[in-house]
């Protein structure tokens with residue numbers, strides 16, 4: 001009787017975690033040589049008056065031992081099955097959702113293509129620039145108020161280094177490297193310390209254009225820009241040039257295109273004028289040519305810088321520039337079928 005109690009205690013304390021435990025358990029409680037088996041074969045030797053209750057107890061214990069074994073075996077087997085089903089290599093893969101191109105990238109590509117068709121090549125340069133390329137080479141005098149026209153993000157420790165405020169830096173970089181004739185367009189991100197509204201942002205994109213050769217005139221510039229506006233916004237697009245000022249061009253102008261959001265009737269984007277400004281332009285100032293090592297007696301040229309966001313807003317008829325930076329997929333998905 002004491003042996004039965006001991007075996008029951010052992011059984012209750014036996015922990016089965018892995019397959020090896022199960023085998024140890026089997027040897028210990030269920031095999032022919034186990035103590036429990038021995039007790040079973042002892043039944044016949046027990047005095048008659050105790051035999052019945054002894055036999056009952058031993059058989060009950062044996063059943064319990066077997067039931068626990070079966071239960072644990074099932075548990076371990078099903079655990080193995082779940083493990084292997086998680087690496088079912090025959091399962092079809094989850095479909096990947098295809099992203100779409102950002103409208104700003106679509107627009108930059110489109111502008112590049114329009115100018116490539118008339119012989120311009122695309123170049124790029126760094127977002128972080130030095131004073132020479134942002135201002136000095138472009139004819140901004142040291143204390144010139146025009147430096148305030150563009151609120152600049154300077155790098156704290158190095159007042160000489162800043163985030164470029166315009167892509168005109170690439171005019172300088174290109175002229176320093178290449179000899180005329182030069183025909184380049186330069187897409188890029190620019191930064192200005194401005195408050196963010198539906199019309200303005202502290203980050204935006206520009207596309208610089210530069211054409212330097214002998215006998216390049218203001219009329220060449222006007223025709224080039226008119227070609228561009230019609231290619232981009234359609235044959236019926238009207239343009240107008242308004243006199244303006246930039247230190248690096250003389251004469252300078254700003255170009256407007258007819259507003260195609262309101263069809264010229266007047267809306268928030270065109271400030272109710274029917275016209276939207278899309279670029280600044282002008283004949284490259286001789287000082288700039290000389291600063292970049294180009295003979296200003298022999299060569300002339302024009303430059304322009306157009307605002308990509310402004311054009312994208314016009315093209316896709318959106319009236320808030322912030323949409324382009326929030327990256328809300330509901331907005332971006334609408335461009336998945338746009339012409340690339």
Ligand code: PHE
Pocket residue numbers: 165166167168246249279280281282303304305306
């Ligand atoms: N860099 C000027 C701006 O950001 C635009 C411009 C470029 C004007 C080239 C004239 C010529 O406002």
